[in-house]
Amino acid sequence: NAGVTQTPKFRVLKTGQSMTLLCAQDMNHEYMYWYRQDPGMGLRLIHYSVGEGTTAKGEVPDGYNVSRLKKQNFLLGLESAAPSQTSVYFCASSYIRTGNREQYFGPGTRLTVT
Amino acid sequence: RKEVEQDPGPFNVPEGATVAFNCTYSNSASQSFFWYRQDCRKEPKLLMSVYSSGNEDGRFTAQLNRASQYISLLIRDSKLSDSATYLCVVNILRDTGFQKLVFGTGTRLLVSP
Numbered sequence: 001n002a003g004v005t006q007t008p009k010f011r012v013l014k015t016g017q018s019m020t021l022l023c024a025q026d027m028n029h030e031y032m033y034w035y036r037q038d039p040g041m042g043l044r045l046i047h048y049s050v051g052e053g054t055t056a057k058g059e060v061p062d063g064y065n066v067s068r069l070k071k072q073n074f075l076l077g078l079e080s081a082a083p084s085q086t087s088v089y090f091c092a093s094s095y096i097r098t099g100n101r102e103q104y105f106g107p108g109t110r111l112t113v114t
Numbered sequence: 115r116k117e118v119e120q121d122p123g124p125f126n127v128p129e130g131a132t133v134a135f136n137c138t139y140s141n142s143a144s145q146s147f148f149w150y151r152q153d154c155r156k157e158p159k160l161l162m163s164v165y166s167s168g169n170e171d172g173r174f175t176a177q178l179n180r181a182s183q184y185i186s187l188l189i190r191d192s193k194l195s196d197s198a199t200y201l202c203v204v205n206i207l208r209d210t211g212f213q214k215l216v217f218g219t220g221t222r223l224l225v226s227p
Contacts, residue, residue, distance in 0.1 A: 035217075040122075040219055041219065042118070042201070042217045042218055042219040042220070043158070043201075043217040045214065045215075048212070050212070056210075056212070058214075090157055090158070102148075102160040103160075103215060105157035105158050105159070106157060107156070107157050108155075108156075108157055
C-alpha cells in the first residue's frame with residue numbers, strides 16, 4: 001500500500017496562475033482533508049470531505065476549491081494564486097470516526113507563489 | 115487565545131536525558147487527544163493517543179489533566195532519533211457534528227550526543 005500520495009511535491013507559481021494539487025489514498029478511507037502549514041501557525045484545515053461527492057469548508061477556505069469525484073482522490077485547486085498562498089500543503093485521510101482514528105498524511109507539496 | 119498552545123522550544127537535551135513537554139487546550143468539550151511527531155520537512159505521523167488514565171508506549175508516556183486542560187508527553191532515555199517536532203493535537207466536535215483535529219504549532223526537540 002502506498003498510503004497517501006500527493007503530486008506535485010514542489011511547485012513555483014506566478015501570482016494569478018492556477019494549479020491543482022492531487023491527493024490519492026489507497027486505504028479506502030471515507031474522510032479526506034487538505035491542510036496548509038506555515039511557520040508559527042500550525043496545521044490549518046482548508047477543506048475536507050466526508051465521502052465521495054461531498055466537500056465542506058475548513059477554517060481557511062478562501063482562495064481554494066476542492067473536488068472529490070472518486071473516493072480515493074481529493075483535489076485542491078487554486079484558481080488565482082497569491083503570494084499569501086505560499087505554504088506547505090498536506091493531504092490527509094482517515095476512517096469515518098475521525099475523532100478516534102489516526103489521520104494519515106501525505107508527504108506534502110511545497111508551493112511558492114512569486 | 116489559541117485553541118492549542120505549546121512551547122515552541124527548542125529543547126536541547128543530551129542523549130539519555132528525560133524530557134517533558136506540556137500542551138494546554140482551551141475547549142473543555144475536547145474529546146480526544148494525541149501527540150504527533152513531525153520530522154524536518156516531512157509529514158506529521160501519529161506518535162500516540164492520550165487517554166484519561168495516562169498511557170505509556172516504551173520510552174514515551176502521555177498524561178491528560180482534564181481539570182487543568184493540559185496534556186503532557188514524557189520521553190525517557192532520549193535517543194538522537196527522537197530529534198523532531200512534537201505536535202499536540204486535540205479533537206473538537208463542531209456544531210455540524212464534524213470532529214475536527216486542532217494542531218498545536220509544535221515543540222522542537224534536539225537530542226545531542
